[in-house]
Amino acid sequence: MPRRAPLASLAPPPWLVRSLRPQPAPVPWAAATRAAVAMSLPLAVGTAAGHPAYGALAGMGALSGVIGDTADAYRMRVLNIAVPQLFGAVGVTLGSLVHGHGWTAVAAVTLVALVSGMMSTIGAVASVSGLLLLLNAVIGAGLPLPGAWWLAPVLMTGGGLLVLALALLAWPLRSGVPERTAVATAYRNVAALLEAAGTAHARQDAYDEARATVTASLNKAYDLVLARRARDRGRSPDLVRLIAELNAITPVVEAAPAAHRYGERLPPELPRAARRLADAIARGPAPHPGNLGLPGEVPDDDGAAARAVYQALRHADDTLADPDPLTAVPADDRLGRPAALRVRARRATRNVMLSGASWRYGLRLALCIGIAQALVSLVDVPRSYWVALTVTFVLKPDFGSVFSRAVLRALGTAAGLVVAAAVLPAADRGWWDVPVVLVLATLIPALTPRGYGYQTAAITPVILLLSDVLNHQGFGLVLPRLLDSLIGCAIALVAGYLLWPESWHTRIGHRLADAVADTAEYVECAFGAPGGEPDPAARARMRRRLYRDLSDIRTEFQRALSEPPPMGARAAAWWPLVVAVERIVDATTAARVRVRHGAPAPEGAEAGEVVRQLRELADGLREVEVLVPVPVEFTGPEDSVLEPLRQEVAAARAIASPRG
Structure with missing residues (x-):
């Protein structure tokens, strides 16, 4: 008697299930x-x-x-x-x-x-x-x-x-509300990221999800504020304050990878303070009382990440409470010049x-x-x-x-x-x-x-x-x-x-190669390119652009995963490398935070070695058949601040290397 096919064989293919699954969204x-x-x-x-x-x-x-x-x-x-x-x-x-x-x-x-x-x-x-x-x-x-x-x-x-x-x-009653709401949402998502990063034994997948949410909310906030600034004549105090708040959130976001990477538990007062700032931003240009619930000084037993978040939140609070932000915020901010959009x-x-x-x-x-x-x-x-x-x-x-x-x-x-x-x-x-x-x-x-x-x-x-x-x-x-x-x-x-x-051959490898090459430039910028210390604003813009590009690659993956084989299978095979590149950027940012708060700076040769390995990885990803040799041999000391970054680079190259 012939055996019946199992019921599992009648199930729709995974790519169709992913396409039909409704996306969560409010009405x-x-x-x-x-x-x-x-x-x-x-x-x-x-x-x-x-x-x-x-x-x-x-x-x-x-x-x-x-x-x-x-x-x-x-x-x-x-x-x-x-x-x-x-x-x-x-x-x-x-x-x-x-x-x-x-x-x-x-x-x-x-x-x-x-x-x-x-x-x-x-x-x-x-x-x-x-x-x-x-x-x-x-x-x-x-x-x-x-x-x-x-x-x-x-x-x-x-x-x-x-x-x-x-x-x-x-519009006459709600002018500026969408921009304020977007910036406030970014602060709330950053608070959730701080909680995910500052929890003992934090799960990597929970942290990655929180970071992706922060990136998406920052992209939206930047786009809305830039679009409004590009069309406003003169300098609006409310708009300048929003720009300053976006500038102030950068060191908070940079500190989260440091806390997560080195297992540093952040005090719960910090996420609560970020949420209070979000509420104040959403309320509008009314005077802000400046009550974040933070201690007057950073406790001595807090680590580098906690100190960085504390200082950034204090700065954001002062900016929000400033009655005249036009005199406190420089005209050339970290968002870029408005004319860039028109050009x-x-x-x-x-x-x-x-x-x-x-x-x-x-x-x-x-x-x-x-x-x-x-x-x-x-x-x-x-x-x-x-x-x-x-x-x-x-x-x-x-x-x-x-x-x-x-x-x-x-x-x-x-x-x-x-x-x-x-x-x-x-x-x-x-x-x-x-x-x-x-x-x-x-x-x-x-x-x-x-x-x-x-x-x-x-x-x-x-x-x-x-x-x-x-x-x-x-x-x-x-x-x-x-x-x-x-x-x-x-x-x-x-x-x-x-x-x-x-249309049915994935081009994600070329997008990833560009992201890896940009990551190499970010490492070079973070630890000093030839010619002196890099500009912090330039480094912040580079990091923002990197995370935006990686967010776009994630979106491309969501599209590719809904394709039938072979494109869906190829996209799934590339996914671990996308995560690895994101972690390289995080490790770079975490190392920079530790150096800024007292850790010994790496030698120029150490950073150059990492940059060289990343560029070799980018070149290999651009080949028709991926050609990235492993293992990777680094010569820097094991107690260097770059050691976690070197480990992430080695892991990425192992993922991208051809299987034997």
Whole structure:
């Protein structure tokens, strides 16, 4: 009698389980309310005026605004919503002009896809703008729109700007609140890091998780403060105080690796003081009483890390209590000059036409859109524009793994169609649509942070209902929508994924090699490059950039791990080395803290030896086959402050070395 296959063999593969697992996130009630009002109000007005199709078009524009409503700072919301709406208006205009023109429409939409793909490599706002440019061009070319040629872009843009207007209602009352909240959150996360680092026998995984959370919160705080400073004229006292608080948190973050590395238990008063500072920062520019609950002086039995944290928190407290921070904080701070953002944006825009990466992605997207448009021109596919729409949403590598997005798109669409089948009866549309859209729209911001599949499941019934207001097909839209999505996913997988080896061969080794090379520069900077003692501010900026790069590599790993073999397996094999590089940076920072608080400084030859080993590791990671010889032989004394760093470098080289 044949044996039955074990039930474990029927379980979904790990990469799919990781993709389907919902991400923990709070419900954004304000965004959900804005989505409900912005998408249902135009439909209600259009229905009352006897033109529900016009309301549906404005609702579609509001949907794109809801998807782009992801920024915390009000100034960034203007960019994230308003700029893409302008490109969306251009897209729907171009699409409507070539609607019904056969192969001319195919060529025009394919050209738009090329431009959209190249735009997506410039930055986040440009990526969303390129996405909306192509989406609306596809809609205009594939769907007969009511009214004159200019009416659809006006209505859709108006719907998106309604979302922006609702998002900016509280700006006069909450100006600066997102920035203060981000800095306060960074302090709270640093308090948790101090607790993880200062606990006896602290687990390495708990410390690594706390450090990753601190890095993410600091990245967000830096981005918000930099964006606001780049647009503010003059020097705002509140903004300067936030800059000073971010500067003051640097030595606190640097002391945590020292406490963790050397098993130094931090007094519980220090994390509590950091939380009190976070509460004071969140309250705003009101006078701060300066009561942190810290002793007047550092106890003699505390170690170097505790002394560093104590001094940094005292400095942060003094800065927050200073009634005139403009006279206390230098103009050139550790965040970098604001003009750097504008120069970087101009350089990216100027170089996009010369970038091989932008051309490759643009050609990939244009190829897939061209195939989709040609297919629906040759084959009678109902509601054919859904095929190209699916390709556009799926083929966005900067939004995540193309393969997993295709799978999640199909699954999310199927789940959304179950809901759509209940709200798309064969009866004529009317006022019933308004409360249905009101309820369904709230699910889009609520489910979007959970994952791409959940976002798709929330968007599908809304967009189908709005489309039905234009076409009056009722339940007949459901099955064609599923078929079109499956066709679009297949095109994206074959023409946009499998035919491009760079999409399924992990490039994480090159990213890691760059991080290792930067780590070598950081070691050199931390222990004195030729020419004298390094600038502390320059060292702090270098460390921040390193942790930001490593955070980006972690994000890349999350995308790669959701791919099927071999890419997912290769990414998993690289993961221990990513952790090892992070620990090298931590060990460097810890050694620097100990030197600053009395430990003997290492000889220049010792630091040079570590730098040489790291650069050799970086060169080996850039090879097609990793060539990093082991074992590593260091000649410095075992009691040197660099000994833990040398151990981490040796461990990293052992991980990266080829197996026998």
